[in-house]
Amino acid sequence: MQYTLLITGSPYQTKACHTALRFAKAALKKYPESIRGVFFYEDAVLIGNNLSQPPRDEINLLKEWQSLSEQHNTPLYLCIAAAVRRGILSESESKRYESKQHSLADHFQLEGLGTLIDLMNSTNKVIQFR
Amino acid sequence: MTHTLIHLSSSPYSSLSCKEGLDLALVLATFEQPVDLCLSGAALALLVSNQAPLPEHGKNLHKLLDGLEMYDIENIYIEAGKLEIESGKAWSGVTELDKAQWAKLFSNYQQVFRF
Numbered sequence: 001m002q003y004t005l006l007i008t009g010s011p012y013q014t015k016a017c018h019t020a021l022r023f024a025k026a027a028l029k030k031y032p033e034s035i036r037g038v039f040f041y042e043d044a045v046l047i048g049n050n051l052s053q054p055p056r057d058e059i060n061l062l063k064e065w066q067s068l069s070e071q072h073n074t075p076l077y078l079c080i081a082a083a084v085r086r087g088i089l090s091e092s093e094s095k096r097y098e099s100k101q102h103s104l105a106d107h108f109q110l111e112g113l114g115t116l117i118d119l120m121n122s123t124n125k126v127i128q129f130r
Numbered sequence: 131m132t133h134t135l136i137h138l139s140s141s142p143y144s145s146l147s148c149k150e151g152l153d154l155a156l157v158l159a160t161f162e163q164p165v166d167l168c169l170s171g172a173a174l175a176l177l178v179s180n181q182a183p184l185p186e187h188g189k190n191l192h193k194l195l196d197g198l199e200m201y202d203i204e205n206i207y208i209e210a211g212k213l214e215i216e217s218g219k220a221w222s223g224v225t226e227l228d229k230a231q232w233a234k235l236f237s238n239y240q241q242v243f244r245f
Binding site for chain 2: 006008041042043081082112113114116117120121126128130
């Protein structure tokens with residue numbers, strides 16, 4: 001069984017990113033190939049902001065996702081339209097918008113919704129966290 | 131091919147949820163994936179005619195409804211009796227389901243995403 005995770009809940013207003021992380025860790029621990037990809041949409045794309053600095057005595061959710069991706073080679077996709085409108089820009093998008101800054105964290109990729117559809121069609125189940 | 135239901139339940143103007151749910155429906159349809167819509171709760175406001183949102187409110191999402199057919203999105207469901215306005219004052223392209231049909235709707239799809 002391979003899953004795609006679709007996360008739509010804000011990392012600040014909901015526990016969607018936290019719950020999905022726990023699910024992914026548990027699934028990958030038992031079945032290392034079980035998560036085909038994680039697609040962040042709506043306010044969940046805020047997770048990919050490299051400039052966010054949580055208080056030191058709280059979980060660093062960005063680092064947790066980066067570490068999971070590194071350990072298990074799990075792709076982390078942010079919807080490009082949702083991310084760019086919220087100020088999450090890769091270096092190339094930053095140039096395209098003639099901005100001097102870029103804010104996309106390592107291990108995250110900006111992709112269109114077509115990538116989510118590819119994932120939907122190539123995995124057994126999509127689970128939404130909102 | 132998976133058949134997807136996009137369930138809109140957020141207000142069209144209090145957040146981007148409704149818009150981003152519709153965006154996903156349009157992209158699914160563009161990729162020739164069968165997709166239906168259903169609306170409940172605050173999202174029912176999307177159906178009210180004569181909307182004139184200001185730029186601060188966001189895009190006029192009501193205007194998108196007439197274009198759904200061009201994307202082959204032909205099934206837009208609501209639960210009967212939930213849209214509490216006169217029928218002439220709402221978009222007419224919806225199919226009303228009774229309580230039992232509405233409850234069964236969600237098990238007819240391989241994917242259900244809620245916005």
